[in-house]
Amino acid sequence: MTDQDIIDSEQFYEDLSLYVHQKTPLSARLSCGGVIEATLAVARGQYRKTLAIVRPPGHHAEPDEHMGFCFFNNVSVATRVVQQLTPVKKVLILDWDVHHGNGTQRAFNDDPSVLYISIHRYDGGDFYPNGPFGSMQSCGEGAGEGFSVNIPWPEKGMGDADYIHAFQQIVMPIAVEFAPDLVIVSAGFDAADGDVLGECHVTPAGYAHMTHMLSSLAGGKMVVALEGGYNLDAISNSCLAVAKILVGEAPPVLPPLVASQIAAETVWQVAMVQKVEDLSFTIPELLKAHRQDYLFRQHDMLTVPFPSTEMEAKYSSQIACTADVMENQTLIVFVHELGNIRTELDGMATCDLNLEHSYLIDFSKTLIGWIRSTKHALLDVNVHSKPSTGRNAKNVPDIMTYLWDNYIQLTEARRVVLIGHGPGCEAIMRLMESRSVGVMKAVKAVVQVVGLQTNVPATSRDAPALRDWYFNHSFVILPQNHRYFSDIRPVKRHGQVAKLEETRAIKLIQAAFPIVTTFIQRMLSPSGQ
Known part of the structure; x- marks a missing residue:
């Protein structure tokens, strides 16, 4: 693209929340390729865990549309590549970016071989990417019904206690039941404390504990791929905390945590939708x-x-x-x-x-x-x-x-x-x-x-x-x-x-x-x- 082409198409890209320049196609291919290589390295047994620090991100890119700063859906492409080229067949994608990964869910919405779990701000469908697709009722379709799990926060301000509560009550029980061959984390750090766009308060220690819990799955095989984030300090500190877990360090001690009432209610509602009380x-x-x-x-x-x-x-x-x-x-x-x-x-x-x-x-x-x-x-x-839920259970x-x-x-x-x-x-x-x-x-x-x-x-x-x-x-x-x-x-x-x-x-x-x-x-x- 020439500079004039970019100027002439400014409104088109603005409407899709995309930033472009002459090297965007190359950057997008390098970013997607980086996640593919990091995932193949784990799937082929070269490494137990990898971290792909890439830009642009990918989880908003849908099969037929790029959007939200995303051109190729890096994690989705990497997932399909390893399924086709390696023995890895069942993949868990955990997306903790503050925005719903609409593109990733769309890619596997009818596919039972991929379990997609997203924890994101929803705000009644008014938070980007907007609409009902990121609601808790959006659970997949056809053969993939039940293999998409959305934990949609109804407001800003969620922190470590809320995320870890969601992990303990929803993410880990469902993930253990699914028994993935590989875990991929769509690691946006815009829910981090200090990110003014995400307006949440997850600390580096919180991200470390979530990573540590996910490390217990799939024999420890994990890929972490960078997604969104708008505060460089928050991104770097949070990403460092995750990287320390990937190389074998223990997570830091957290103080006693109590989830907020709104988070507890949301998690309970998701559990009812997903029937996690049975899982x-x-x-x-x-x-x-x-x-x-x-x-x-x-x-x-x-x-x-x-x-x-x-x-x-x-x-x-x-x-x-x-x-x-x-x-x-x-x-x-x-x-x-x-x-x-x-x-x-x-x-x-x-x-x-x-x-x-x-x-x-x-x-x-x-x-x-x-x-x-x-x-x-x-x-x-x-x-x-x-x-037991019977009314005489206490007797x-x-x-x-x-x-x-x-x-x-x-x-x-x-x-x-x-x-x-x-x-x-x-x-x-x-x-x-x-x-x-x-x-x-x-x-x-x-x-x-x-x-x-x-x-x-x-x-x-x-x-x-x-x-x-x-x-x-x-x-x-x-x-x-x-x-x-x-x-x-x-x-x-x-x-x-x-x-x-x-x-x-x-x-x-x-x-x-x-x-x-x-x-x-x-x-x-x-x-x-």
């Missing part, structure tokens, strides 16, 4: 179902029924027992939340669902093998209840108290062992406090395997008899980096505490199981204390 339970329910199926099919365990519909709705198929549970003199009660991914990750950033599933099955084999070799009975209790009794009153006390068992794992430890402590007389009479040993984020179980200060009994009958296992060993003064009501080098809760119980069984056998012996 948030899909993976734990799936893992629990696999483990229960394994117990039932491979080891002929039986499910414990419930008389009330409320309890059946919360715990159906989650309480299993061996066939000899009613007549065996020794009953092992294993209380846990196995399958609850948020508990099993225990504060970690990465998640391999196949590995998590293998851990569950491996430990189940170990537990059942020991039960069979000792000829004890087993009651397996998963206290991670199913979601459901405590599961362990119910099982104690209606099953355990009715068996022939005179020697009961309670084993708690993770949140299951709390359920055991509630049982001990509510049924202390019966527990102290029938229970010969209490084993608690506590995860990194779980508090150390403790008996009440107001129950000295239970405290003394618990100290003499307990064995509490903690990871060596648990804060108990640095911040807490050990007291008798914590029981007898030991530490192991393993830090993961599910692997901790597997590693500790030999010493756990030795402790149990000692406590069950005639001379046990």
Whole structure:
């Protein structure tokens, strides 16, 4: 284009919010090519993560129209290239530019192989690029319905707490369910604090934490491609924070955060549209179902029924027992939340669902093998209840108290062992406090395997008899980096505490199981204390 051509077409480009000069075609091709090369490098395994610092941006460019400072849709073109040239087929595009990436959503609106999630200012459709396409109801079409997710802020001023709340409640549950082969971030930094056009307040630390969360997906394969931004300081500081995560640094500590009411309402509305209330339970329910199926099919365990519909709705198929549970003199009660991914990750950033599933099955084999070799009975209790929205949900009794009153006390068992794992430890402590007389009479040993984020179980200060009994009958296992060993003064009501080098809760119980069984056998012996 000549200078005169640019002058003659000024109004055309002005209407499309485009800035052009004689080198615009070359710049646009270089920008798009840069994102393509950065994405191919990750898809081909040359690098785990890449950052494409390019201009002009691309996420507004639609398949048949350039607009909004964008000529080629860099991320969309790169996505299709890697899908065609590499084994990468499922791609998550997360767009945190303050504007909706209309061009990117348009490119994949009917394509289920690309999950597009955008967090942007919407302002009732009055914020650029305007119109209803960026609304929460715009979820894709045809085969791609449900694969476009818009989180549209209704006003300016959103900050770290609001974005991280959206990530935790919407972005990450849906992204984990999608299980992408590759994550691409359309990284506009115009929602950054200091950008006068975006008028939001996301800090570099906020961007770092969002990047860190996304790094847990796709085996860590991630491409970050620069999009918009109108404050050079905000762009450079935010981009640097993201780059530090990409090279392996930990995100900086954030202060306690509380999302604004308007953000919480928006996220809730998006969750209703996207049915995220189901997605948030899909993976734990799936893992629990696999483990229960394994117990039932491979080891002929039986499910414990419930008389009330409320309890059946919360715990159906989650309480299993061996066939000899009613007549065996020794009953092992294993209380846990196995399958609850948020508990099993225990504060970690990465998640391999196949590995998590293998851990569950491996430990189940170990537990059942020991039960069979000792000829004890087993009651397996998963206290991670199913979601319940019934009006009587709050009236459901405590599961362990119910099982104690209606099953355990009715068996022939005179020697009961309670084993708690993770949140299951709390359920055991509630049982001990509510049924202390019966527990102290029938229970010969209490084993608690506590995860990194779980508090150390403790008996009440107001129950000295239970405290003394618990100290003499307990064995509490903690990871060596648990804060108990640095911040807490050990007291008798914590029981007898030991530490192991393993830090993961599910692997901790597997590693500790030999010493756990030795402790149990000692406590069950005639001379046990």
